[in-house]
Amino acid sequence: xxxxxxxxxxxxxxxxxxxxxxxxxxxxxxxxxxxxxxxxxxxxxxxxxxxxxxxxxxxxxxxxxxxxxxxxxxxxxxxxxxxxxxxxxxxxxxxxxxxxxxxxxxxxxxxxxxxxxxxxxxxxxxxxxxxxxxxxxxxxxxxxxxxxxxxxxxxxxxxxxxxxxxxxxxxxxxxxxxxxxxxxxxxxxxxxxxxxxxxxxxxxxxxxxxxxxxxxxxxxxxxxxxxxxxxxxxxxxxxxxxxxxxxxxxxxxxxxxxxxxxxxxxxxxxxxxxxxxxxxxxxxxxxxxxxxxxxxxxxxxxxxxxxxxxxxxxxxxxxxxxxxxxxxxxxxxxxxxxxxxxxxxxxxxxxxxxxxxxxxxxxxxxxxxxxxxxxxxxxxxxxxxxxxxxxxxxxxxxxxxxxxxxxxxxxxxxxxxxxxxxxxxxxxxxxxxxxxxxxxxxxxxxxxxxxxxxxxxxxxxxxxxxxxxxxxxxxxxxxxxxxxxxxxxxxxxxxxxxxxxxxxxxxxxxxxxxxxxxxxxxxxxxxxxxxxxxxxxxxxxxxxxxxxxxxxxxxxxxxxxxxxxxxxxxxxxxxxxxxxxxxxxxxxxxxxxxxxxxxxxxxxxxxxxxxxxxxxxxxxx
Ligand SMILES: Nc1ncnc2c1ncn2[C@@H]1O[C@H](COP(=O)(O)OP(=O)(O)OP(=O)(O)O)[C@@H](O)[C@H]1O
Numbered sequence: 182x183x184x185x186x187x188x189x190x191x192x193x194x195x196x197x198x199x200x201x202x203x204x205x206x207x208x209x210x211x212x213x214x215x216x217x218x219x220x221x222x223x224x225x226x227x228x229x230x231x232x233x234x235x236x237x238x239x240x241x242x243x244x245x246x247x248x249x250x251x252x253x254x255x256x257x258x259x260x261x262x263x264x265x266x267x268x269x270x271x272x273x274x275x276x277x278x279x280x281x282x283x284x285x286x287x288x289x290x291x292x293x294x295x296x297x298x299x300x301x302x303x304x305x306x307x308x309x310x311x312x313x314x315x316x317x318x319x320x321x322x323x324x325x326x327x328x329x330x331x332x333x334x335x336x337x338x339x340x341x342x343x344x345x346x347x348x349x350x351x352x353x354x355x356x357x358x359x360x361x362x363x364x365x366x367x368x369x370x371x372x373x374x375x376x377x378x379x380x381x382x383x384x385x386x387x388x389x390x391x392x393x394x395x396x397x398x399x400x401x402x403x404x405x406x407x408x409x410x411x412x413x414x415x416x417x418x419x420x421x422x423x424x425x426x427x428x429x430x431x432x433x434x435x436x437x438x439x440x441x442x443x444x445x446x447x448x449x450x451x452x453x454x455x456x457x458x459x460x461x462x463x464x465x466x467x468x469x470x471x472x473x474x475x476x477x478x479x480x481x482x483x484x485x486x487x488x489x490x491x492x493x494x495x496x497x498x499x500x501x502x503x504x505x506x507x508x509x510x511x512x513x514x515x516x517x518x519x520x521x522x523x524x525x526x527x528x529x530x531x532x533x534x535x536x537x538x539x540x541x542x543x544x545x546x547x548x549x550x551x552x553x554x555x556x557x558x559x560x561x562x563x564x565x566x567x568x569x570x571x572x573x574x575x576x577x578x579x580x581x582x583x584x585x586x587x588x589x590x591x592x593x594x595x596x597x598x599x600x601x602x603x604x605x606x607x608x609x610x611x612x613x614x615x616x617x618x619x620x621x622x623x624x625x626x627x628x629x630x631x632x633x634x635x636x637x638x639x640x641x642x643x644x645x646x647x648x649x650x651x652x653x654x655x656x657x658x659x660x661x662x663x664x665x666x667x668x669x670x671x672x673x674x675x676x677x678x679x680x681x682x683x684x685x686x687x688x689x690x691x692x693x694x695x696x697x698x699x700x701x702x703x704x705x706x707x708x709x710x711x712x713x714x715x716x717x718x719x720x721x722x723x724x725x726x727x728x729x730x731x732x733x734x735x736x737x738x739x740x741x742x743x744x745x746x747x748x749x750x751x752x753x754x755x756x757x758x759x760x761x762x763x764x765x766x767x768x769x770x771x772x773x774x775x776x777x778x779x780x781x782x783x784x785x786x787x788x789x790x791x792x793x794x795x796x797x798x799x800x801x802x
Contacts, residue, residue, distance in 0.1 A: 190365060190368050190369045190372070191365065193368055193512065193513075194361060194364045194365035194368050195361070196513070197361075197364045197368075197450070197451060197454050197513070198357070198360070198361035198364060200454065200458075201223070201224060201227060201357065201360060201361070201454065201458075202357065204220070204223065204458050205217075205219075205220030205223065205224070205353065205357070206220075208220045208223070212465075217353055219461065219465055220353055220356075220357075221351065221352070221353045221356045221357075221421060222356075222421065222461075223457060223458070223461045224353070224356035224357045224359070224360040225351065225356050225359075225360070225414055225417045225418055225421055226414075226437075226438070226441070226457050226461065227360040227363070227364070227453070227454055227457045228356075228359050228360045228363045228410060228413060228414040228417065229247060229251060229410075229411055229414035229415075229418075229438055230438055230441050230442060230445075230453040230454075230456060230457050231360075231363045231364055231367045231410060231450055231453050231454070232247065232250070232363065232367075232407050232408075232409075232410030232411035232413075232414055233247040233407065233411065233438050233439070233442060233453070234367060234442055234447065234449075234450055234452070234453040235367050235370060235403055235406050235407040235410060236403045236404055236406075236407035236408075237407075237439075237442060237447055238442065238447045238448050238449065238450075238452070238453070239370075239371065239376060239379040239380050239383060239403050240316075240379055240382060240383050240400055240403055241382075241383035241384075242312065242313070242316040242317055242320075242400075243317050243320075243439065243447075244317065244320040244407070245317060245320045245321040245324055245435055245439075246304075246320035246321065246323040246324045246327075246435070247407075247411050247434075247435055247438050247439075248324060248430040248431055248432070248434045248435040248438070249300075249323050249324045249326075249327035249328070249430070250297045250300060250301070250407075250408045250411035250412045250415060251411050251412065251414055251415030251418060251430050251434065252327055252328070252331055252415060252427060252429075252430030252431075253293075253296055253297060253300055253327060253331075253412055253415065254293035254294075254296065254297050254411065254412030254413060254414065254415025254416040254418075254419075255293075255415035255416060255418050255419035255425060255429075255430060256331065256337070256338050256344065256415075256419070257289075257292060257293045257296045257412070257415075257416065258284075258289040258290070258292070258293045258347070258415070258416030258417075258419045258420060259344055259347040259419040259420075259425075260272070260275065260279055260282075260337065261282045261283075261284045261288075261289050261292055261293075262282075262283065262284050262285075262286070262289045262347060262348055262350065262419075262420060263283070263346050263347055263348070264283050264346075264348070265280065265281040265283060267346035268280055268281065268346070270346070271339065271344070271345055271346040272336070272337070272339065274335075274336035275336060275337060276336070276337070279337065285350070286350035286351065286355055286420055289350075289416055289420070290359070290413050290416050290417070293412045293413055293415065293416035294409045294410075294412055294413050294416075296412055297408045297409045297410075297411060297412020297413070297415075298405060298408060298409045298412075300327075300408055300412070301404050301405045301407070301408025301409065302405060304319075304323050304404075304408075305401045305404045305405060305408075307319055308320075308400070308401070308404050309397040309398070309400050309401040309404070310397060312382075312386055312396075312400075324431070324432070324435060328427055328430070328431050331427040331430070332427050338427070340427075341426060341427060341428075342426070343424050343425070343426050344424065344425055344426060345423070345424035346423075346424075347419050347420055347422070347423050347424065347425075348420060348423070349420060349421065349422075349423045350420040351417045351418075351420040351421035355417070356417055356421070359413060359414075359417060363410050363413070363414075364450055364454065366406070366410070367410070367450045367453075368450050368512065370403075370406060371449075371450065371512070374645045375399055375402050375403075376403075377634075377638055377641065377642045377645065378394045378395075378399040378642055378645070378646060379399045379400060379402070379403045380631070380633075380634060380638075380642075381394055381399075381631050381634065381639075381642045382394060382396045382399055382400060383633075384630075384631035384632060384633055384634060385629050385630075385631060387593065387613075387625075387629065388625065388629035388630075388631065389631075389642075390612070390613040390614045390617070391591060391593070391613050391614075391617055391622075391623055391625075391629075391691075392617055392622065392642065392643035392646055392647070392690055392691065392693075392694055393614050393617035393618045393643060393646030393647040393694050394614055394642065394646045395614050395646075396614070415430065433489065436489070436492075436493075437460065437464070437489075437492055439496075440456075440460055440492045440493065440495065440496040441453065441456035441457050441459075441460045441492075442456055442506075443456070443496050443499060443500065443506060444456040444459050444460055444495055444496055444499045444506060444507060445457070445458075445459065445506050445507055445508055446505055446506025446507055446508035446509050446510060447505075447506060447510075448505065448506070448509065448510025448511075448633065449506075449508050449509065449510055449511060449512045449513075450512060451508050451512050451513040452506045452507065452508035452509070452510075455506075455507050455508050456506065456507070459495065459507070460492050460495060463488070463491045463492060463495050464488035464489075464491060464492055465488075466491075467487040467488045467490075467491040468487070468488050470484070470487060471483065471484060471485055471486075471487045471488065510633050543569045543603060543604040543620060543697035543698055543730065544566055544567060544568050544569050544602075544603075544604065544698075544730065545566070545567045545590065545601075545602070545603055545621065545698045545730060545732060546565070546566045546567075546600075546601070546602040546603075547563055547564060547565055547566075547586070547589075547590065547599065547600075547601055548564050548599055548600040548601075548602070549562050549563075549564055549598060549599040549600070550562070550563045550564070550586070550589055550590075550596055550598075550599035550600070550601065550609075551563070551596060551597045551598040551599050551754075552582075552585055552589055552594055552595075552596055552597050553597045558753075558754045559582045559585040559754055560582045560585050560586050560589060560596075560751075560754045561582075561753070561754035561755050562598075562599070562755065563582075563586060563599075563751060563754070563755065563756045564756065565749045565756060565759055567698070567730055567732045567747075567749075568730060568746075568747075569697070569698065569728060569729070569730040570724065570728045570729075570730060571724075571730055571731075571746040571747060572720070572721075572724055572730075572731045572732075572733060572744055572745050572746050573730070573731070573732045573733070573745060573746065573747050573748070573749060574732075574733050574734075574735065574741040574742070574744065574745030574747070574748040574749070574762075575587075575732055575733065575734045575748075575749050575751070576734070576735065576736075576738065576741055576748060576749075576750050576751075576765075577750055577751040577752050577774070578752060578774055578775055580753075581751045581752050581753065581754070581774075582751055582753070582754040583702075583734045583751065584626055584702065584734070585754075586751065587623065587700055587702050587732075587734060589601065589609070590621065590623075590700060590732075591613060591616055591617075591621055591623045591700060592608070592609075592610075592611055592612055592613040592615070592616040593613055595609075595610055596609050596610070603616075603619055603620060603621050603697060603698060604620075604697065606619060608621065614646070617646070617647060617694055618646070618647050618694075619697075620694075620695070620696050620697030620698060621696065621697065621698050621700065622643075622691035622692065622694040622696035622698075622699050622700070623691060623699070623700040623701070623702065624684075624687045624688055624690075624691050624700070624701050624702055624704060625687070625702055626702040626703050626706070626734070628680070628683055628684065628687060628707075629687065630675040630676065630683050630686050630687050630690070631675055632674065632675055632676025633674060633675075633676060634674070634675060635671060635672055635673060635674055635675065636662070636667055636670045636671050636672070636673050636674075636675050636678070636686050637658065637662065637671035637672065639675050639686050639689075639690050640658045640661050640662055640667075640686070640689050640690050640693045641654065641655075641658045641693070642690075643690045643691070643693040643694045644657040644658045644661070644693040644694065644695070646694065647693075647694040647695055648695060653695075654693075657692075657693045657694075657695055658693050660692075660693075661689040661690070661692040661693040662689055664689065664692065664719060664722075664723060665685040665686075665688060665689040665692075665719060666685070666719075667682070667685060667686060667689055670682065680707045680708075681707065681708045681709065681712040684704060684705075684706070684707065684708060684716075685716070688701065688704060688716075692723070696729055697729065697730070698729065698730045698731075698732070699729055699730070699731045699732070700731075700732045700734075701720075701731060701732070701733045701734070702734045703734055703735055703736060704716060704720075704733065704735070705717075705735060705737060705740060706736070713737075713740065717740065717743075717744055720733075720744070721744070733745065742762035742765075742766065743762070745762060746761075747759065747760065747761060748760065748761070748762055748765045750765055750768070750770075750771050750774070752770075752774040757770040757771060757774060758770055758771045
């Protein structure tokens with residue numbers, strides 16, 4: 182039986198390839214022999230655009246370097262496919278070890294792919310560490326470096342002169358086959374464990390790391406695959422044009438590729454295909470008008486550069502009307518998408534018992550933990566122990582240092598001093614994804630779901646990042662969805678859910694990492710009383726079923742006091758009390774901290790203010 186995943190991706194890729202062929206045939210009918218040229222060129226551009234999409238679409242980092250990889254692929258293939266006779270004339274000073282291969286088109290594509298992989302590997306050392314605009318600027322630098330090297334290495338590339346004599350091996354069939362294959366690879370990658378992880382980094386890098394995703398590794402893999410596909414596109418271009426120069430692989434082609442992705446929708450492979458078709462149609466139509474002449478009875482002057490202007494206007498128009506592109510970020514799925522969870526038993530699988538945290542084995546301890554921001558001692562020598570199997574509440578007035586403390590425990594911040602231990606492991610100074618994989622999962626005070634991924638993907642990406650095998654990650658995903666009543670919402674985009682449900686998605690996502698200990702930063706914030714009550718029931722059940730320890734930060738004092746087995750109170754960065762709800766409620770230091778901050782008129786939510794008055798204030802009187 183064919184693997185359902187391969188079947189679904191193959192069908193989707195075939196469907197996209199059929200669209201491409203149909204457009205090619207249409208071009209042939211409309212433009213005759215020229216149509217074959219357009220269809221071939223368009224197929225090559227599809228490969229390039231898909232290559233760019235693999236990195237930019239999945240990571241959200243706009244790359245200005247696609248043409249650099251294409252250039253390297255083009256010159257590699259050009260040199261390797263040129264006949265030795267032509268080579269002696271065109272490249273008389275070519276180093277001997279590079280000369281005389283006369284490779285076939287397919288062999289040249291493989292070598293070009295390897296060359297692109299090497300360039301991506303070398304540049305990836307830097308790229309994997311960068312994000313956002315810094316990463317985009319680095320790709321720009323790469324483009325300029327590669328262009329300069331191509332121009333400078335005259336013996337190999339003929340410098341800025343035309344590189345000629347490349348056999349025109351790129352037929353329509355070759356270009357179309359490679360385009361279809363690229364689409365299949367990119368579609369498959371998107372729905373692999375790495376593809377989901379990279380998309381999670383696009384949505385929210387901090388949250389992705391907090392659920393165990395190795396952001397750098399995921400980004401590097403996308404960069405390597407992207408560079409490889411782009412180099413193949415360059416090799417095809419070289420054998421399509423026959424003669425070219427470094428300028429063919431510089432900013433203009435880079436800009437066209439980016440405009441195609443933006444017009445179609447950078448977030449999906451289908452978007453890349455649609456963008457290529459639309460921009461090719463626009464540029465080919467405008468190319469016919471570029472030279473001017475009599476058009477529909479009007480004398481039109483020559484407007485060189487008109488195709489580029491048209492592509493720019495199309496891009497601006499789409500950005501204005503539909504910023505996510507014509508297709509958006511969800512794939513056109515002509516077959517039903519492969520669902521990694523469908524058909525799997527959501528009951529306990531063998532091996533899943535490792536989810537059950539053994540009681541007492543994984544306490545979370547902070548020892549003299551401190552973090553200073555300049556002169557501000559946000560956390561100042563805090564020591565406490567949150568036992569496994571218990572719910573520990575962490576409270577304190579606004580600005581007490583609760584969020585800073587959580588960030589120190591989970592690696593988002595490095596401590597100025599002190600230690601954090603999970604069970605017997607010291608975890609301070611470790612990277613967030615390592616801490617998550619060690620078993621400390623968290624949610625955030627300000628919601629950080631992966632809005633443009635489905636609910637199921639949100640949870641699955643966390644499970645996959647931390648589980649050793651697919652069976653366990655599927656089980657954890659199903660279990661986490663079921664525990665928080667999200668099974669029926671699996672296909673919905675997380676960003677489309679109401680606030681309360683998005684909170685549940687975040688908690689389920691943390692749970693899917695298989696935590697030894699769970700940190701929840703204001704889990705009930707924004708929920709109505711009924712939702713809050715239900716959540717508390719689910720958390721209590723989770724603790725009872727699994728023995729996992731839970732540390733809850735919450736402003737609602739009624740809630741935290743009824744939920745917690747023990748409570749840690751901090752104020753101005755210091756621990757001022759620890760004990761049961763009753764002990765804490767009557768502790769003079771706690772009453773003073775809350776009433777003191779109330780007297781000072783600090784901004785509080787209505788719930789918190791009333792809680793302070795009722796819980797602490799009542800005790801004080
Ligand atoms: N990155 C930072 N740079 C400088 N000061 C900071 C930084 N982060 C936090 N602080 C300061 O540290 C103190 C503790 O802040 P923190 O956000 O941890 O408190 P909190 O108890 O979580 O507050 P709230 O209940 O309002 O969320 C505050 O005085 C805050 O201004």
